[in-house]
Amino acid sequence: MTKKLLGAVAGVSMAFAGAASAQETIEMTSSFGKNLPILGTAAIDFVEKINGISEGVEFEHFDPGELVPTLEALDAVSNGSVDASYATAGYWQGKITAASLFAAVPFGPEAGEFLGWMLYDDGLELYQRMYDEAGYNVHVLPCGIIAPETSGWFKNEINSMADLEGLNMRFFGLGAEVMQRLGVSTSLLAAGDIFPALERGAIDATEFSMPRIDARLGFHNIAKFNYFPGWHQPATMFELLVNKDRWNDLDERSQKQIEVACLANVTTNLAEGEATNFAAMVDNVENNGVTIKQWPQEMLDTFESTWGEVAEELAAEDAFFAEVWADLSEYREGYKTWGNSIYLPRPRN
DSSP states (O other): OHHHHHHHHHHHHHHHHHHHHHOEEEEEEESSOTTSTTHHHHHHHHHHHHHHHOSSEEEEEEOTTTSSOGGGHHHHHHHTSSSEEEEOGGGGTTTOTTGGGGTOOTTOOOHHHHHHHHHHSSHHHHHHHHHHHTTOOEEEEEEEEEOOOOOEEESSOOOSGGGTTTOEEEOOHHHHHHHHHTTOEEEOOOHHHHHHHHHTTSOSEEOOSOHHHHHHHTGGGTOOEEEEOOTTOSSEEEEEEEEHHHHHHSOHHHHHHHHHHHHHHHHHHHHHHHHHHHHHHHHHHHHSOOEEEEOOHHHHHHHHHHHHHHHHHHHHHOHHHHHHHHHHHHHHHHHHHHHHHHSOOOOOO
16 A cells, blocks of 8 residues: 555656656747836736746746847747747837837727726737737737836926927827927837936936836936826837747637736736826925926817827728728717717816
8 A cells, every 4th residue: 555655656756757857938028127017027026926826827927138138029939039028119110110009009099998898898809910920929918917107207397388499309100290290300219218318418308107117216316307197108008928839839728817817917017007106296396396286278189189190190001000990980970979978087186
C-alpha cells in the first residue's frame, strides 16, 4: 500500500511538473512605466489578473525601453521580436491614419458609449481589420479605458485663440491635428520625456493624461495653468496586442482567459481613474499653486469646428478612416436617443 501510495504521489507530482513546464511565457512591453498610476498600474493589474487565472500562459511585464521604446512596440510585436504590448492605438497614428479612432476621438464618445461601439457594435471587428489590412501580424484586444483627461498644462494663461499661436506643445493623437490647424507646433513625446522638455523650454505646454498621472510626472512644478475639459480625449482606450502567430498557437482556453482578464482590466482601469483624480486636483490647487481653468465656450466651439474639418479631410484622404468614421458616427447618432434622454444634467458651479 505504501509503495502504491508513493507511486501515485510521484505520478501526480510529475503531472503537475509537466503542466508547469508546458505553460507558455509571453513577454509584454508596456508603454507606461509601472510606477505611473492608472496607466502604468493598468498593465501591472492585467498581468496579475491573467497570471492568477491561467494555467496555460503566463505574462511577464516589461517597462518602456526595457525591450523596445514605446513608439516601436507595434512593429516589434508584429515581427515577433516582442510577444505582446500594452499600449494605446493613438501611438500608431503616424503609421495608420485611422488608429486614433480606436484610442481617443476629439468631442467623441465617453467611456460607456465607446465600449458599447467597441464590444456590441462594429468597433472591435473594424479594429482588428485595421491591423490586418495595414499588414501588421497582431491580434488586438481592448484591455483598458479611462475617463476624460485634462486638456493641457500651460506656463501662461490662455484667454483666446491668439494666445495659442506659436506655442510648442506635446500633444497626442487626433487632437494634435486640431492644434496644428490653430497655430500650435505639436510633438508626441513619451511620458518620461515631457518634464525635461518643459524644463529646458523645448515645449511651452503639454497634455498627457489625468491629474493624478500628471502629478506624478511633475508638470505642476513648471506649468501652473491646468485646463479642462479634455475635449481631445473624452475617453481613451488601451489595447493588448499579441503577435498573431503566438496568439494562434495558444489553446482556446488560454485565449478566453486573456480576453476575460482584459475585460476585467477595463473595469478596474476606469474605476481607478474615477476614484482617485479629484484628490489630485484639490492637492494641485491647495499645495502646488495650480490654477484650474475651464475653456471658454467660444474656444471649445472653435476646437470642435476645427476637428470637424480635420475629420472630413482625413476621411477624404484615407478610405479606411472614412469607413470607421462613418460607422462610429452612425452608431453615435443612434446612441443619442438613449444618451440624451437617460442621464441627469451635471451642474457646473
